[in-house]
Amino acid sequence: MKTNGPYWPQFLPNLQGSDVAYALSYSEQDKKSALNMSNQYDPCQPVDAADIDAWHAETDVLVVGFGGAGACAALEAHYAGADVTILEVASGSGGTTALAGGMMYLGGGTPLQQACGFEDSVEDMEAYVTLASGPGGDRAKIHGYCHNSIDHYNWLVEQGVVFNPEFYGEKHTNTPQYQSLAFTGNEKGYLEAQAARPTPRGHKAKAFWEEGGSVLMATLTAAIDNTPVSVHYDSRVLALVCSAGAVVGVLCRQEGEIRALRARSGVVLCCGGFIMNEEMVSLYAPRLAQGMAIGSPNDTGSGILMGMGMGGAAINMDEGFISVVWYPSGEFCKGVFINQQGQRFFNEDCYHARGAHHCLNQTQSKVYMVVDSAIYTEPPLYADVSVVEVGETFEELEHDAGFAQGTLTHTMETYNRFAAQGEDPLFHKNPEFLQVLDKPPYALLDFSLDSGIYYPAFTFGGLDTTVDGEVLRASGKSIPGLYAAGRTTAGLPRSAEGYASGMSIGDVTYFGRRAGGAAAARGRTTPTSD
Numbered sequence: 001m002k003t004n005g006p007y008w009p010q011f012l013p014n015l016q017g018s019d020v021a022y023a024l025s026y027s028e029q030d031k032k033s034a035l036n037m038s039n040q041y042d043p044c045q046p047v048d049a050a051d052i053d054a055w056h057a058e059t060d061v062l063v064v065g066f067g068g069a070g071a072c073a074a075l076e077a078h079y080a081g082a083d084v085t086i087l088e089v090a091s092g093s094g095g096t097t098a099l100a101g102g103m104m105y106l107g108g109g110t111p112l113q114q115a116c117g118f119e120d121s122v123e124d125m126e127a128y129v130t131l132a133s134g135p136g137g138d139r140a141k142i143h144g145y146c147h148n149s150i151d152h153y154n155w156l157v158e159q160g161v162v163f164n165p166e167f168y169g170e171k172h173t174n175t176p177q178y179q180s181l182a183f184t185g186n187e188k189g190y191l192e193a194q195a196a197r198p199t200p201r202g203h204k205a206k207a208f209w210e211e212g213g214s215v216l217m218a219t220l221t222a223a224i225d226n227t228p229v230s231v232h233y234d235s236r237v238l239a240l241v242c243s244a245g246a247v248v249g250v251l252c253r254q255e256g257e258i259r260a261l262r263a264r265s266g267v268v269l270c271c272g273g274f275i276m277n278e279e280m281v282s283l284y285a286p287r288l289a290q291g292m293a294i295g296s297p298n299d300t301g302s303g304i305l306m307g308m309g310m311g312g313a314a315i316n317m318d319e320g321f322i323s324v325v326w327y328p329s330g331e332f333c334k335g336v337f338i339n340q341q342g343q344r345f346f347n348e349d350c351y352h353a354r355g356a357h358h359c360l361n362q363t364q365s366k367v368y369m370v371v372d373s374a375i376y377t378e379p380p381l382y383a384d385v386s387v388v389e390v391g392e393t394f395e396e397l398e399h400d401a402g403f404a405q406g407t408l409t410h411t412m413e414t415y416n417r418f419a420a421q422g423e424d425p426l427f428h429k430n431p432e433f434l435q436v437l438d439k440p441p442y443a444l445l446d447f448s449l450d451s452g453i454y455y456p457a458f459t460f461g462g463l464d465t466t467v468d469g470e471v472l473r474a475s476g477k478s479i480p481g482l483y484a485a486g487r488t489t490a491g492l493p494r495s496a497e498g499y500a501s502g503m504s505i506g507d508v509t510y511f512g513r514r515a516g517g518a519a520a521a522r523g524r525t526t527p528t529s530d
Contacts, residue, residue: 040258041238043302044309047251049243055262059085059230061519062250062263064237064303065270067095067296069486069508071220073268073469073516075159078227080520082265086224087235087252089298093221094214096272096295096458096487097505101174102212103184104509105129105492105502107201108146110153115165116181116200122147124196128187131195132498136316138490144467145492145510152510153203159223161216164206171330171433173352173382173501174212180204185500186351190428202502213505240267240306246480247310265523266481268469268515270508273459273487274301275320284317284461290360290449291322291457299458303488307463310479312471316490317461321499324356324447324455325382331375333433336415337447340366342398342407344415347427353496356455365449370397370412374439383453388444397442412437462489469515481522485515 041047061077063070066088077084107113107125126146130137145152157163168179175182184202186192207215224231232254241249241260249262274280275293277300282289293299308314326332326348333349339362346358348369359367368388379385391397398408418424419434447453463471463484470478485491485508492507493499 041251042309043239043305046240046242046247046306046309049241049248052241052249052260054260055249056259057085058262058264059083060263060265060523061085061268061516062087062261062266063268063270063516064250065095065272065486065488066090066093066231067270067272067486067508068097068217068220068505069488069512069515070095070268070270071217071224072509072512073270073483073485073519074229075220075223075227075516076513077268077516077520078229080517082520082523085230085261086232087237087250087261088231088233089236090296091233093224093231094217096299097508098214098217099296100213100505101210101501102204102207102214102216102505103174103182103202103502104156104204104506105184105201105500106149106153106203106506107199108149110150110203112153112163112165112181112203113199113201116167118167118181118199120197120199120201122149124199125149125201128192128196129492129503131192132185132500132503133492133494134498136319136494138492138494140467141492141511144514145507148510152513155513156509160219162206163203167200170328171333171349172328173325174210175204176209178206178208180206184351184502186354186498187500188430189350190347202500216505237271237302237306240310240482242310247482263481266483266519268519269303269307269463269471269482269484269488270486270512271303271488272296272299273462274304275299275458277301281459285320285459287318287360288320288322288457288459290365291455293458294456295458299487303484304462307471307482307484307488310471310482311473312479312482313464313474314462315464316494319461319495320457320459321353321493321496321504322356322360322455322457323353323496324359324453325352326355326369326380326385326447327352328381329378330433331377332369332371332380334375334435334437335369335371335445336412336437337367337369338408338411339363340403342403342411344411344426347424347429349430349433351500353499357495357497359447360449367447368401369445369447370408370437370442371445372437372439372442374435375437376443383447385445385447385453386451388446390441390443392440392442394442397444401444459487460490460493460495462487462491465489465515467511467514468518469511470518483515483519485512
């Protein structure tokens with residue numbers, strides 16, 4: 001069905017290239033507007049169906065949210081034969097997916113990997129994602145995601161997503177032109193390379209620079225337009241409607257009216273995370289409050305709260321993505337990060353979110369990068385970083401910046417001694433980025449949290465679900481009729497330390513499909529009463 005509302009990114013100003021990233025943050029007024037749902041209804045308090053006088057409309061599968069997860073949930077439910085309705089609070093499709101760079105973490109030997117000359121296996125991909133997810137990873141979700149990655153790639157192509165068979169091999173946060181394949185995580189890391197063969201798994205729809213997410217959502221929106229799926233914009237879901245412990249519909253506000261919509265098979269919550277809800281962030285993930293919230297202004301946690309109100313368990317709520325970007329250019333990966341004690345504390349060639357994880361663990365989050373004139377030929381592309389001090393020697397740099405005598409000097413002498421041998425026994429930086437810093441003048445760049453540098457953040461916590469998106473209680477039992485996907489759930493990505501670009505959009509699209517398909521299947525096995 002042709003949707004009757006505009007596609008969200010059309011509302012953005014005319015942004016070019018990296019400027020798109022800065023459209024991700026919103027004013028306090030935007031956040032308050034998104035959080036102001038209703039004084040009459042509490043998302044944590046479901047409404048009893050017995051209190052509904054009449055249903056304004058009915059459908060089989062009701063999807064709440066039209067971002068990446070919602071689009072894929074609706075498409076899969078439709079392909080399974082269900083009557084599908086999407087409710088979207090904004091005036092068009094897109095969600096946070098449309099505002100993202102668009103990478104999807106796929107592998108196992110996708111056609112794109114093969115076309116670019118790379119070998120991969122499901123086993124290697126699963127080993128890497130398992131290691132990246134850490135002890136909190138969901139093994140069933142990891143297994144299902146990795147073993148179905150090639151099928152998911154092919155499904156995306158069937159929806160119209162175009163991948164350009166070009167590989168970009170430089171150290172970057174995204175492919176700067178129209179290349180569709182890149183390394184986007186810590187695949188070349190010391191421990192990771194021992195667990196799995198390093199292979200690029202970042203897949204982006206053919207798009208310029210950071211426009212991959214908007215191109216992906218435009219494609220999925222067009223796919224929805226070619227189906228009978230009913231789409232309603234400017235529709236804010238206020239509460240779930242339940243009967244005998246099962247979810248049977250929602251209350252939503254449309255055109256200034258409160259309406260009850262019945263879902264015969266199930267409701268799929270695809271409402272985004274909670275990074276724009278300052279109270280929830282302060283309560284569950286105070287570490288993320290140190291960064292700058294990025295995403296849709298409607299990432300207010302409403303779906304999580306509705307699920308919790310039905311007894312759903314919320315897990316991994318303290319985790320999220322938080323980053324500080326020192327590359328591109330990859331030359332800055334040859335620099336040396338130190339804390340205010342003058343000590344080095346991680347390998348500088350790692351993924352930027354892992355770097356931020358370690359930066360925030362330092363005393364007062366005071367962190368600096370030591371560079372020489374061979375490295376610092378121009379400022380980092382994304383980081384508006386200030387130069388704290390410049391010196392002709394490490395001793396001068398150490399003294400003028402106020403470090404304890406011998407600290408910075410000892411760190412740099414040790415680093416240079418081993419770098420000259422092509423080694424990094426402390427943190428195992430890849431030899432590609434090992435370089436002796438011996439070209440004065442030397443500079444100290446300030447990447448501290450309080451320097452005003454950009455530390456973007458979004459959440460990873462959410463409702464606990466099965467692989468098929470069934471929302472689970474703390475007991476492990478599912479809530480009949482309630483499904484969820486995307487950042488409303490605790491999905492594939494579980495920590496910034498192990499994150500790779502693409503794990504979130506890969507997760508929302510794949511598990512959105514699983515949730516939509518499962519909700520549709522429930523309608524074929526569960527009798528409904530009129």
